[in-house]
Amino acid sequence: GQNIDQPTEMTATEGAIVQINCTYQTSGFNGLFWYQQHAGEAPTFLSYNVLDGLEEKGRFSSFLSRSKGYSYLLLKELQMKDSASYLCAVRPGGSYIPTFGRGTSLIVHP
Amino acid sequence: DADVTQTPRNRITKTGKRIMLECSQTKGHDRMYWYRQDPGLGLRLIYYSFDVKDINKGEISDGYSVSRQAQAKFSLSLESAIPNQTALYFCATSDFVDRQETQYFGPGTRLLVL
Numbered sequence: 001g002q003n004i005d006q007p008t009e010m011t012a013t014e015g016a017i018v019q020i021n022c023t024y025q026t027s028g029f030n031g032l033f034w035y036q037q038h039a040g041e042a043p044t045f046l047s048y049n050v051l052d053g054l055e056e057k058g059r060f061s062s063f064l065s066r067s068k069g070y071s072y073l074l075l076k077e078l079q080m081k082d083s084a085s086y087l088c089a090v091r092p093g094g095s096y097i098p099t100f101g102r103g104t105s106l107i108v109h110p
Numbered sequence: 111d112a113d114v115t116q117t118p119r120n121r122i123t124k125t126g127k128r129i130m131l132e133c134s135q136t137k138g139h140d141r142m143y144w145y146r147q148d149p150g151l152g153l154r155l156i157y158y159s160f161d162v163k164d165i166n167k168g169e170i171s172d173g174y175s176v177s178r179q180a181q182a183k184f185s186l187s188l189e190s191a192i193p194n195q196t197a198l199y200f201c202a203t204s205d206f207v208d209r210q211e212t213q214y215f216g217p218g219t220r221l222l223v224l
Contacts (some may be wrong), residue, residue: 098157
């Protein structure tokens with residue numbers, strides 16, 4: 001089966017940098033997604049990685065290492081509004097059906 | 111105006127009833143998806159469609175059916191609702207350009223099956 005692991009909860013200080021890790025074990029690989037979801041709201045797409053390396057989008061960056069089955073989401077210059085759940089999802093090889101992790105609840109405090 | 115809309119936003123129904131959840135998009139995307147979200151279980155894909163008349167089962171399609179009669183519309187039906195289908199349902203669209211996929215989610219439909 002497919003397995004996605006990410007920490008359940010993290011806390012960080014406003015203005016700081018936080019790295020949310022995601023490790024996966026899947027049958028092959030066909031892309032990794034990161035989403036942000038505020039409580040009671042729809043997920044917001046953050047990034048899609050299919051090749052190794054770092055993708056940067058403003059304050060958010062996502063990194064992928066396919067050989068290590070590892071990704072991280074890096075959030076810089078944290079703001080209070082970044083308090084949310086961050087979901088990692090992986091598509092196994094030859095499939096468009098993603099497996100989602102259970103999400104990391106990030107709490108940003110002043 | 112929202113690019114991906116869902117109706118209804120909230121629905122209460124009884125066991126055994128047939129209900130339909132509608133999704134519409136103005137983004138012109140070919141790819142559309144239906145997910146459900148349960149507390150502690152994350153998102154799970156129910157069905158997806160890459161074009162009009164194209165229908166593919168996701169991880170948890172049993173008890174559900176879909177219809178993609180137009181590029182802009184993707185409907186999810188529960189033929190005979192049961193209580194464990196109580197969940198938050200999201201529709202999403204995506205585009206795929208230069209090996210980069212970007213997804214857009216609707217606001218969600220809260221469904222309660224009594």
